[in-house]
Amino acid sequence: MSDEKRHSEILEDVLQFIYPLIILFGMYVILTGISQPGGGFQGGAILVAIFMCRYLVSSKKMARLDLMQKIDKLILVFILALASLFILLGFRELFPYFNDIYNMLIGILIGIKVASGLTVIFYTFAFIEGGEED
Amino acid sequence: MTSGNWDTRLSCTQDGLKMSKNAKRRLIILSAVLVICIFVVILSMVFGEKMEPVSYNYYIENAAAESNMPNAVTAIYLRYRIFDTLFEALLLGAAVSVVFYFASPWEKEFDERRDEENE
Numbered sequence: 001m002s003d004e005k006r007h008s009e010i011l012e013d014v015l016q017f018i019y020p021l022i023i024l025f026g027m028y029v030i031l032t033g034i035s036q037p038g039g040g041f042q043g044g045a046i047l048v049a050i051f052m053c054r055y056l057v058s059s060k061k062m063a064r065l066d067l068m069q070k071i072d073k074l075i076l077v078f079i080l081a082l083a084s085l086f087i088l089l090g091f092r093e094l095f096p097y098f099n100d101i102y103n104m105l106i107g108i109l110i111g112i113k114v115a116s117g118l119t120v121i122f123y124t125f126a127f128i129e130g131g132e133e134d
Numbered sequence: 135m136t137s138g139n140w141d142t143r144l145s146c147t148q149d150g151l152k153m154s155k156n157a158k159r160r161l162i163i164l165s166a167v168l169v170i171c172i173f174v175v176i177l178s179m180v181f182g183e184k185m186e187p188v189s190y191n192y193y194i195e196n197a198a199a200e201s202n203m204p205n206a207v208t209a210i211y212l213r214y215r216i217f218d219t220l221f222e223a224l225l226l227g228a229a230v231s232v233v234f235y236f237a238s239p240w241e242k243e244f245d246e247r248r249d250e251e252n253e
Contacts, residue, residue, distance in 0.1 A: 080220060103203065
Protein backbone atom coordinates (compact mmCIF):
# COMPACT_ATOMS: atom_id res chain seq x y z
CA MET A 1 0.00 0.00 0.00
CA SER A 2 1.07 3.61 -0.21
CA ASP A 3 2.25 3.65 3.38
CA GLU A 4 5.55 5.36 2.62
CA LYS A 5 3.78 7.98 0.56
CA ARG A 6 1.48 8.90 3.42
CA HIS A 7 4.12 8.79 6.12
CA SER A 8 5.10 12.20 7.39
CA GLU A 9 7.70 12.80 10.09
CA ILE A 10 6.43 16.26 10.96
CA LEU A 11 2.84 15.11 11.32
CA GLU A 12 3.85 12.18 13.47
CA ASP A 13 6.00 14.26 15.82
CA VAL A 14 3.37 16.94 16.22
CA LEU A 15 0.56 14.45 16.81
CA GLN A 16 2.59 12.75 19.55
CA PHE A 17 2.25 15.93 21.56
CA ILE A 18 -1.42 16.29 20.75
CA TYR A 19 -2.63 12.79 21.72
CA PRO A 20 -2.57 13.32 25.50
CA LEU A 21 -4.20 16.69 25.11
CA ILE A 22 -7.02 15.17 23.07
CA ILE A 23 -7.56 12.46 25.67
CA LEU A 24 -7.49 14.99 28.51
CA PHE A 25 -9.90 17.31 26.75
CA GLY A 26 -12.29 14.48 25.92
CA MET A 27 -12.30 13.19 29.50
CA TYR A 28 -12.76 16.74 30.79
CA VAL A 29 -15.77 17.34 28.56
CA ILE A 30 -17.32 14.03 29.58
CA LEU A 31 -16.75 14.38 33.32
CA THR A 32 -17.74 18.02 33.68
CA GLY A 33 -20.76 17.68 31.40
CA ILE A 34 -23.06 17.57 34.42
CA SER A 35 -22.51 21.14 35.47
CA GLN A 36 -21.07 22.72 32.33
CA PRO A 37 -21.62 22.66 28.59
CA GLY A 38 -20.51 19.27 27.36
CA GLY A 39 -21.57 15.72 28.03
CA GLY A 40 -21.16 12.17 26.89
CA PHE A 41 -21.90 12.59 23.20
CA GLN A 42 -19.60 15.56 22.76
CA GLY A 43 -16.74 14.07 24.75
CA GLY A 44 -17.02 10.78 22.88
CA ALA A 45 -16.87 12.59 19.58
CA ILE A 46 -13.71 14.37 20.76
CA LEU A 47 -12.12 11.06 21.79
CA VAL A 48 -12.58 9.69 18.25
CA ALA A 49 -10.05 12.29 17.13
CA ILE A 50 -7.31 10.02 18.55
CA PHE A 51 -8.09 7.36 15.98
CA MET A 52 -8.41 9.94 13.24
CA CYS A 53 -4.91 11.15 14.11
CA ARG A 54 -3.64 7.57 14.03
CA TYR A 55 -5.15 7.21 10.58
CA LEU A 56 -3.45 10.39 9.40
CA VAL A 57 -0.07 9.24 10.70
CA SER A 58 -0.22 5.77 9.21
CA SER A 59 -3.04 4.26 7.22
CA LYS A 60 -2.85 0.99 9.11
CA LYS A 61 -5.85 -0.13 11.03
CA MET A 62 -5.14 0.61 14.69
CA ALA A 63 -8.33 -0.68 16.26
CA ARG A 64 -10.10 -3.99 16.16
CA LEU A 65 -13.40 -3.06 14.65
CA ASP A 66 -15.28 -6.20 15.67
CA LEU A 67 -14.24 -5.65 19.29
CA MET A 68 -15.26 -1.99 19.06
CA GLN A 69 -18.65 -2.94 17.73
CA LYS A 70 -19.15 -5.48 20.52
CA ILE A 71 -18.24 -2.81 23.08
CA ASP A 72 -20.76 -0.50 21.45
CA LYS A 73 -23.57 -3.05 21.75
CA LEU A 74 -22.63 -4.01 25.32
CA ILE A 75 -22.54 -0.42 26.52
CA LEU A 76 -25.92 0.22 24.92
CA VAL A 77 -27.37 -2.59 27.04
CA PHE A 78 -25.74 -1.09 30.14
CA ILE A 79 -27.14 2.36 29.37
CA LEU A 80 -30.65 0.99 28.84
CA ALA A 81 -30.45 -1.07 32.04
CA LEU A 82 -29.08 1.77 34.14
CA ALA A 83 -31.55 4.36 32.92
CA SER A 84 -34.56 2.08 33.22
CA LEU A 85 -33.51 0.96 36.69
CA PHE A 86 -32.83 4.42 37.95
CA ILE A 87 -35.54 6.55 36.37
CA LEU A 88 -38.30 4.35 35.05
CA LEU A 89 -38.42 1.92 37.97
CA GLY A 90 -38.10 4.69 40.53
CA PHE A 91 -34.70 3.98 42.12
CA ARG A 92 -34.29 7.74 42.08
CA GLU A 93 -36.69 8.12 44.97
CA LEU A 94 -35.44 5.04 46.81
CA PHE A 95 -31.74 5.93 46.73
CA PRO A 96 -31.44 9.70 46.32
CA TYR A 97 -27.74 9.67 47.23
CA PHE A 98 -26.97 7.71 44.03
CA ASN A 99 -27.97 10.69 41.91
CA ASP A 100 -24.46 12.03 41.37
CA ILE A 101 -23.04 8.56 40.73
CA TYR A 102 -25.77 7.92 38.19
CA ASN A 103 -25.12 11.19 36.38
CA MET A 104 -21.38 10.55 36.23
CA LEU A 105 -21.79 6.91 35.21
CA ILE A 106 -24.26 7.47 32.40
CA GLY A 107 -22.09 10.27 31.02
CA ILE A 108 -19.03 8.00 30.94
CA LEU A 109 -21.02 5.14 29.39
CA ILE A 110 -22.47 7.35 26.65
CA GLY A 111 -18.98 8.73 26.01
CA ILE A 112 -17.44 5.26 25.57
CA LYS A 113 -20.33 4.17 23.39
CA VAL A 114 -20.15 7.17 21.07
CA ALA A 115 -16.35 6.92 20.85
CA SER A 116 -16.37 3.23 19.90
CA GLY A 117 -19.30 3.62 17.51
CA LEU A 118 -17.86 6.58 15.67
CA THR A 119 -14.49 4.81 15.48
CA VAL A 120 -16.13 1.89 13.69
CA ILE A 121 -17.91 4.24 11.29
CA PHE A 122 -14.78 6.30 10.64
CA TYR A 123 -12.49 3.34 9.99
CA THR A 124 -15.02 1.57 7.81
CA PHE A 125 -15.57 4.61 5.63
CA ALA A 126 -11.88 5.47 5.53
CA PHE A 127 -10.88 1.98 4.42
CA ILE A 128 -13.64 1.68 1.84
CA GLU A 129 -12.61 4.98 0.29
CA GLY A 130 -8.90 4.19 0.63
CA GLY A 131 -9.39 0.80 -1.00
CA GLU A 132 -11.25 2.29 -3.90
CA GLU A 133 -8.85 5.03 -4.83
CA ASP A 134 -5.68 2.96 -5.31
CA MET B 135 -47.21 12.17 -7.56
CA THR B 136 -46.61 8.48 -8.01
CA SER B 137 -43.31 7.25 -6.72
CA GLY B 138 -41.32 4.25 -7.82
CA ASN B 139 -41.57 4.99 -11.51
CA TRP B 140 -38.10 4.32 -12.85
CA ASP B 141 -38.75 5.93 -16.23
CA THR B 142 -38.64 9.34 -14.65
CA ARG B 143 -35.04 9.23 -13.48
CA LEU B 144 -32.31 11.18 -15.18
CA SER B 145 -31.23 9.59 -18.42
CA CYS B 146 -27.82 10.08 -20.00
CA THR B 147 -27.92 10.23 -23.78
CA GLN B 148 -25.40 11.22 -26.39
CA ASP B 149 -26.55 14.82 -26.15
CA GLY B 150 -25.52 14.86 -22.53
CA LEU B 151 -27.75 15.03 -19.50
CA LYS B 152 -31.35 15.07 -20.62
CA MET B 153 -34.40 14.99 -18.42
CA SER B 154 -37.54 13.19 -19.34
CA LYS B 155 -40.83 15.05 -19.46
CA ASN B 156 -42.08 13.44 -16.28
CA ALA B 157 -38.98 14.41 -14.31
CA LYS B 158 -39.31 18.00 -15.47
CA ARG B 159 -42.90 18.07 -14.32
CA ARG B 160 -41.86 16.67 -10.97
CA LEU B 161 -39.22 19.33 -10.55
CA ILE B 162 -41.76 22.04 -11.30
CA ILE B 163 -44.21 20.59 -8.79
CA LEU B 164 -41.48 20.27 -6.16
CA SER B 165 -40.35 23.85 -6.56
CA ALA B 166 -43.94 25.09 -6.44
CA VAL B 167 -44.55 23.17 -3.22
CA LEU B 168 -41.35 24.59 -1.73
CA VAL B 169 -42.33 28.15 -2.62
CA ILE B 170 -45.79 27.66 -1.10
CA CYS B 171 -44.26 26.20 2.08
CA ILE B 172 -41.87 29.10 2.50
CA PHE B 173 -44.73 31.53 1.88
CA VAL B 174 -46.89 29.86 4.53
CA VAL B 175 -44.05 29.87 7.05
CA ILE B 176 -43.40 33.57 6.51
CA LEU B 177 -47.12 34.34 6.77
CA SER B 178 -47.41 32.41 10.02
CA MET B 179 -44.37 34.19 11.40
CA VAL B 180 -45.84 37.58 10.60
CA PHE B 181 -49.52 37.07 11.45
CA GLY B 182 -49.46 34.01 13.69
CA GLU B 183 -50.16 34.06 17.38
CA LYS B 184 -47.23 34.25 19.71
CA MET B 185 -47.06 31.07 21.78
CA GLU B 186 -46.43 31.27 25.49
CA PRO B 187 -43.24 29.40 26.43
CA VAL B 188 -44.87 27.20 29.05
CA SER B 189 -42.33 24.39 29.31
CA TYR B 190 -39.47 26.87 29.04
CA ASN B 191 -40.56 28.67 32.19
CA TYR B 192 -41.32 25.40 33.94
CA TYR B 193 -37.85 24.00 33.30
CA ILE B 194 -36.13 27.19 34.38
CA GLU B 195 -38.02 27.27 37.66
CA ASN B 196 -38.17 23.59 38.59
CA ALA B 197 -35.36 21.71 36.85
CA ALA B 198 -32.70 22.17 39.51
CA ALA B 199 -35.00 21.37 42.42
CA GLU B 200 -36.65 18.34 40.84
CA SER B 201 -33.56 16.62 39.51
CA ASN B 202 -30.80 17.68 41.94
CA MET B 203 -28.70 18.88 39.04
CA PRO B 204 -26.99 22.23 38.66
CA ASN B 205 -27.41 22.33 34.89
CA ALA B 206 -30.84 22.59 33.32
CA VAL B 207 -29.65 21.13 30.03
CA THR B 208 -28.37 17.99 31.77
CA ALA B 209 -31.59 17.80 33.76
CA ILE B 210 -33.57 17.83 30.53
CA TYR B 211 -31.57 15.24 28.64
CA LEU B 212 -31.07 12.87 31.58
CA ARG B 213 -34.45 13.31 33.27
CA TYR B 214 -37.29 14.91 31.32
CA ARG B 215 -36.17 13.66 27.92
CA ILE B 216 -34.55 10.38 28.94
CA PHE B 217 -36.33 8.50 26.16
CA ASP B 218 -34.81 10.85 23.63
CA THR B 219 -31.33 10.10 24.94
CA LEU B 220 -31.92 6.35 25.08
CA PHE B 221 -33.32 6.09 21.58
CA GLU B 222 -30.58 8.34 20.26
CA ALA B 223 -28.05 5.87 21.66
CA LEU B 224 -30.05 3.02 20.14
CA LEU B 225 -30.12 4.79 16.79
CA LEU B 226 -26.35 5.28 16.85
CA GLY B 227 -25.90 1.61 17.70
CA ALA B 228 -28.13 0.58 14.79
CA ALA B 229 -26.19 2.85 12.43
CA VAL B 230 -22.88 1.40 13.60
CA SER B 231 -24.14 -2.17 13.15
CA VAL B 232 -25.44 -1.43 9.66
CA VAL B 233 -22.20 0.23 8.59
CA PHE B 234 -20.10 -2.55 10.08
CA TYR B 235 -22.01 -5.48 8.58
CA PHE B 236 -22.74 -3.92 5.19
CA ALA B 237 -19.17 -2.82 4.69
CA SER B 238 -17.33 -5.87 5.99
CA PRO B 239 -17.10 -7.73 2.61
CA TRP B 240 -15.43 -4.68 1.12
CA GLU B 241 -13.10 -4.51 4.04
CA LYS B 242 -12.08 -8.15 3.74
CA GLU B 243 -11.47 -7.71 0.04
CA PHE B 244 -9.35 -4.65 0.74
CA ASP B 245 -7.34 -6.47 3.41
CA GLU B 246 -6.67 -9.37 1.06
CA ARG B 247 -5.57 -7.02 -1.70
CA ARG B 248 -3.26 -5.20 0.67
CA ASP B 249 -1.75 -8.45 1.90
CA GLU B 250 -1.12 -9.51 -1.68
CA GLU B 251 0.59 -6.24 -2.43
CA ASN B 252 2.76 -6.51 0.65
CA GLU B 253 3.99 -9.98 -0.26
